[in-house]
Amino acid sequence: MRLNRLQSVMDQVVARNGNEPEFLQAAQEVLESLEPVAERNPEWVAAGIFDRIVEPERQILFRVAWVDDAGKVQVNRGFRVQFNSAIGPYKGGLRFHPSVNLGIIKFLGFEQIFKNSLTGLPIGGGKGGSDFNPKGRSDGEIMRFCQSFMTELQRHIGPDTDVPAGDIGVGGREIGFMYGQYKRIRNDFTGVLTGKGIGWGGSLARTEATGYGLCYFMEEAMKPGGLSFDGATVVISGSGNVAIYATEKATQMGAKVVALSDSNGYIHDPDGIDLPLVKEIKEIRKGRIREYLAAHPAATYVDGCDGIWSIPCDIALPCATQNEIDGQAAALLVRNGCKAVGEGANMPSTPEAIECYLANGVVYGPAKAANAGGVATSALEMSQNSMRYSWTFEEVDRKLHQIMVDIHTQARSAAAEYGDPDNLMLGANIAGFLKVARAMYAQGIAY
Ligand code: NDP
Numbered sequence: 254m255r256l257n258r259l260q261s262v263m264d265q266v267v268a269r270n271g272n273e274p275e276f277l278q279a280a281q282e283v284l285e286s287l288e289p290v291a292e293r294n295p296e297w298v299a300a301g302i303f304d305r306i307v308e309p310e311r312q313i314l315f316r317v318a319w320v321d322d323a324g325k326v327q328v329n330r331g332f333r334v335q336f337n338s339a340i341g342p343y344k345g346g347l348r349f350h351p352s353v354n355l356g357i358i359k360f361l362g363f364e365q366i367f368k369n370s371l372t373g374l375p376i377g378g379g380k381g382g383s384d385f386n387p388k389g390r391s392d393g394e395i396m397r398f399c400q401s402f403m404t405e406l407q408r409h410i411g412p413d414t415d416v417p418a419g420d421i422g423v424g425g426r427e428i429g430f431m432y433g434q435y436k437r438i439r440n441d442f443t444g445v446l447t448g449k450g451i452g453w454g455g456s457l458a459r460t461e462a463t464g465y466g467l468c469y470f471m472e473e474a475m476k477p478g479g480l481s482f483d484g485a486t487v488v489i490s491g492s493g494n495v496a497i498y499a500t501e502k503a504t505q506m507g508a509k510v511v512a513l514s515d516s517n518g519y520i521h522d523p524d525g526i527d528l529p530l531v532k533e534i535k536e537i538r539k540g541r542i543r544e545y546l547a548a549h550p551a552a553t554y555v556d557g558c559d560g561i562w563s564i565p566c567d568i569a570l571p572c573a574t575q576n577e578i579d580g581q582a583a584a585l586l587v588r589n590g591c592k593a594v595g596e597g598a599n600m601p602s603t604p605e606a607i608e609c610y611l612a613n614g615v616v617y618g619p620a621k622a623a624n625a626g627g628v629a630t631s632a633l634e635m636s637q638n639s640m641r642y643s644w645t646f647e648e649v650d651r652k653l654h655q656i657m658v659d660i661h662t663q664a665r666s667a668a669a670e671y672g673d674p675d676n677l678m679l680g681a682n683i684a685g686f687l688k689v690a691r692a693m694y695a696q697g698i699a700y
């Protein structure tokens with residue numbers, strides 16, 4: 254699909270953000286999906302809804318200075334992009350990775366608007382992070398970095414304003430250090446961050462939510478084609494939070510997960526991944542995935558991440574990072590018999606890869622829908638914080654499951670209404686957009 258009515262919107266996005274390729278990629282995909290919506294809703298075009306939705310409401314850039322274990326002063330850059338608050342407080346994770354720049358945070362914040370809308374819960378879109386590299390840093394260094402980061406961030410966030418959480422490089426440990434610093438400065442015990450520890454405001458099942466939710470979504474997406482996890486061979490990239498709990502749920506659903514990766518390489522274990530060992534390596538030791546071989550010499554380890562998509566599988570779940578599957582990798586997956594791709598990571602497939610899935614009838618679960626279980630459960634954490642009450646694991650998991658079923662229904666119905674019933678990417682982009690557009694229209698133009 255090419256742009257027509259929305260070409261001028263995209264031209265402006267390119268003119269303003271030409272040096273941010275990931276943001277341009279995300280905007281182009283969404284605007285292409287929204288062409289038929291613009292055609293049916295000229296009043297939204299006239300009210301500048303499309304022009305406004307691609308421009309963040311606020312972008313905050315700040316210096317993060319901290320002292321390393323050797324006593325040396327380090328300076329990183331901090332980001333928070335508050336993209337859209339039409340349907341609720343800004344909500345989205347923080348990413349700590351050396352590749353982080355404004356364009357990456359903007360693509361993530363933009364995607365978050367539609368994802369959060371799809372959850373059916375009242376959360377707007379935002380994202381933040383830093384170019385800080387946590388690898389090889391001591392707990393003390395991580396703590397001092399997190400504290401310095403929050404010393405600035407705290408003035409921009411709040412439980413009814415903007416509620417950050419984790420993403421790549423930010424898990425329970427980092428949320429703890431940041432929450433402590435927020436409380437120290439503000440003297441408020443509130444739900445200002447999600448992904449908190451159990452016992453101090455965290456929700457049961459938040460840790461598992463993104464990976465579990467991905468499997469719940471894909472189970473629904475695969476049903477019409479008669480596919481399921483039961484008996485399927487699955488390849489999963491990454492070995493972080495999302496990958497680990499996707500492996501756990503896919504295995505519970507009867508699949509055999511045969512590969513996992515990290516940024517150095519991948520392991521292939523045709524007997525099925527030993528998940529307790531991966532948890533021990535990654536969650537406790539914070540080690541490398543190649544350490545798996547010490548306990549499983551029959552498995553293989555290959556340096557470099559790309560080759561993971563050459564392993565034959567029925568279902569592929571990219572759960573590492575953006576653009577990790579290109580057109581060639583997608584073609585290889587299809588050639589080797591892959592029938593379904595579910596995106597645990599944000600924007601893991603390039604536009605060429607997506608074209609390849611759609612042209613070959615692969616069941617494609619787009620990130621905005623498929624990985625929305627994490628942020629949905631963050632919103633459930635916010636609800637529990639507001640009530641000063643905690644639900645059991647089973648209650649949260651049941652709500653998460655229902656939310657993922659509902660997201661799938663919304664995406665499929667919107668896709669059908671717009672004439673391309675199996676295109677869940679089209680459906681997710683449209684369904685996510687409609688609720689935000691109605692809210693923006695109702696709330697008028699001036700802020
Ligand atoms: P983690 O930091 O827990 O794990 C990230 C994993 O991906 C690690 O195995 C990491 O390897 C690997 N990885 C990271 N960057 C790269 C890279 N450039 N190339 C190859 N591998 C890489 O993060 P999460 O599991 O939380 O996040 C994974 C993906 O899921 C991200 O795209 C994130 O945006 C998305 N996501 C996360 C949600 C959440 O709730 N956490 C919710 C929705 C989406 P290494 O250890 O070597 O760095």
Ligand code: 2IT
Binds near residue numbers: 416
């Ligand atoms: O990409 C994402 O949806 C996340 N990293 C989770 C965000 C959140 O607020 O829980």
